Amino acid sequence: MPTLVIAGSQWGDEGKGKIVHFLGNRADVVVRYQGGPNAGHTIILGDKPFVLHTLPSGIVLPGKICVISNGVVIDPEILRSEVCALNIPVKNRLLISESAHIILPYHRQMDERRERSKIRLGTTLRGIGPAYADKVVRIGVRVVDFLSPATFRKLLDINVREKKAWGQKRDILKKYQQWRRFLYPFAADTVLFLNRAIARGKKIIFESAQGTLLDLDFGTYPYVTSSNPVSGGVCTGAGVPPTAIDYILGVMKAYTTRVGDGPFPTEIRGSLAAQLREAGMEYGATTGRPRRCGWIDIVSIKHSIMVNGFNSLALTKLDCLQGIHPLKICVAYVHKGKRITRFPASREVISECKPVYIELPGFNKPLCITRGRSIMPRNANLYVKTLEKLLGIKISLLSSGRTREETFVLDKRVLNFGKYPA
Numbered sequence: 001m002p003t004l005v006i007a008g009s010q011w012g013d014e015g016k017g018k019i020v021h022f023l024g025n026r027a028d029v030v031v032r033y034q035g036g037p038n039a040g041h042t043i044i045l046g047d048k049p050f051v052l053h054t055l056p057s058g059i060v061l062p063g064k065i066c067v068i069s070n071g072v073v074i075d076p077e078i079l080r081s082e083v084c085a086l087n088i089p090v091k092n093r094l095l096i097s098e099s100a101h102i103i104l105p106y107h108r109q110m111d112e113r114r115e116r117s118k119i120r121l122g123t124t125l126r127g128i129g130p131a132y133a134d135k136v137v138r139i140g141v142r143v144v145d146f147l148s149p150a151t152f153r154k155l156l157d158i159n160v161r162e163k164k165a166w167g168q169k170r171d172i173l174k175k176y177q178q179w180r181r182f183l184y185p186f187a188a189d190t191v192l193f194l195n196r197a198i199a200r201g202k203k204i205i206f207e208s209a210q211g212t213l214l215d216l217d218f219g220t221y222p223y224v225t226s227s228n229p230v231s232g233g234v235c236t237g238a239g240v241p242p243t244a245i246d247y248i249l250g251v252m253k254a255y256t257t258r259v260g261d262g263p264f265p266t267e268i269r270g271s272l273a274a275q276l277r278e279a280g281m282e283y284g285a286t287t288g289r290p291r292r293c294g295w296i297d298i299v300s301i302k303h304s305i306m307v308n309g310f311n312s313l314a315l316t317k318l319d320c321l322q323g324i325h326p327l328k329i330c331v332a333y334v335h336k337g338k339r340i341t342r343f344p345a346s347r348e349v350i351s352e353c354k355p356v357y358i359e360l361p362g363f364n365k366p367l368c369i370t371r372g373r374s375i376m377p378r379n380a381n382l383y384v385k386t387l388e389k390l391l392g393i394k395i396s397l398l399s400s401g402r403t404r405e406e407t408f409v410l411d412k413r414v415l416n417f418g419k420y421p422a
């Protein structure tokens with residue numbers, strides 16, 4: 001120990017990559033525990049943006065060991081391109097779980113086919129759902145199976161027959177050796193590695209992709225991803241017991257965004273949404289799609305706090321609200337005339353919910369976050385304090401801008417992953 005989980009409290013794109021980058025210097029190991037190349041974590045190094053899809057954000061920090069654990073689904077072609085494009089040495093510091101599942105071209109094809117049908121969800125078309133489905137029905141190809149040519153051929157035959165994707169077999173086999181050679185040096189028993197690292201007192205960050213409201217079990221089903229981004233996902237996604245988790249940090253954007261289809265009670269339409277989208281550069285890092293923008297939603301974030309057990313929150317992108325008057329915060333929903341404060345499971349109910357807002361005055365001056373909360377515009381401070389009060393949880397990190405330098409620590413415990421003194 002100590003170990004820190006960093007998870008998203010909304011529909012993803014909360015700025016987790018930047019927070020992992022900020023705290024990553026204090027860690028020995030950074031782990032991605034779920035999801036796949038549907039994620040897009042943007043990190044600014046110098047003045048250069050890097051978009052990471054499968055690699056943990058810690059990969060840009062020299063000397064840090066990075067783990068892609070068993071809960072992740074890996075597209076070997078995308079991962080290979082990502083490692084090449086990054087141009088940073090990863091030898092001896094990237095470990096890939098032997099039990100992680102492989103995404104193959106037929107998964108992407110199935111994803112695309114489904115998206116063209118009546119059950120469209122607005123996925124990233126990266127084959128994520130079909131790859132996790134194969135894992136669950138037990139015909140998936142794990143890294144360890146992929147590395148054994150005989151086992152892989154057998155599994156490939158079963159899969160192309162089952163999926164009626166015979167046409168893809170030749171193309172997959174053509175690329176197979178190249179993918180295998182690439183993955184081979186990184187494959188490891190990451191469960192053993194992580195549990196030994198914990199026993200030796202190494203500092204570990206578990207980094208989630210997506211967010212709680214996209215969680216397969218706790219999100220707005222069926223408009224969710226196919227994995228568990230919640231903090232509990234670390235246990236099954238990395239093979240680490242719940243007793244080994246010390247601190248759970250939730251990342252929360254000062255407003256809300258969502259990509260893809262599905263209910264979004266606080267969605268803003270028109271010019272204000274466009275203003276927020278431009279201020280926050282709210283375009284999907286993986287697909288380039290414009291993100292839907294809305295006001296912050298206390299009902300859904302309270303649900304996230306409950307299921308994740310966050311110890312504190314990192315508030316990101318407060319600067320993007322500069323110049324917006326008034327600022328609205330959704331404190332409840334109204335459904336068929338009844339006020340509700342519980343996040344509804346029913347897809348009909350949530351899509352019919354109307355938000356109840358409180359309004360706060362906006363701020364015009366820039367935040368200057370690095371110089372502390374006391375010199376922040378008064379109304380920005382009021383917004384932060386109001387969120388803490390409504391959510392009943394401390395905001396330990398304030399972040400504005402894109403670089404990790406623009407981060408202010410309000411509670412030093414988070415720097416030492418919950419252990420005092422920092």
Ligand code: IMP
Binds near residue numbers: 012040127209210
């Ligand atoms: P999938 O994960 O590609 O199957 O997509 C399912 C839903 O999750 C879609 O609404 C996607 O837009 C959304 N999604 C997946 N990954 C991310 C992400 O990293 N950020 C935001 N939304 C995501």
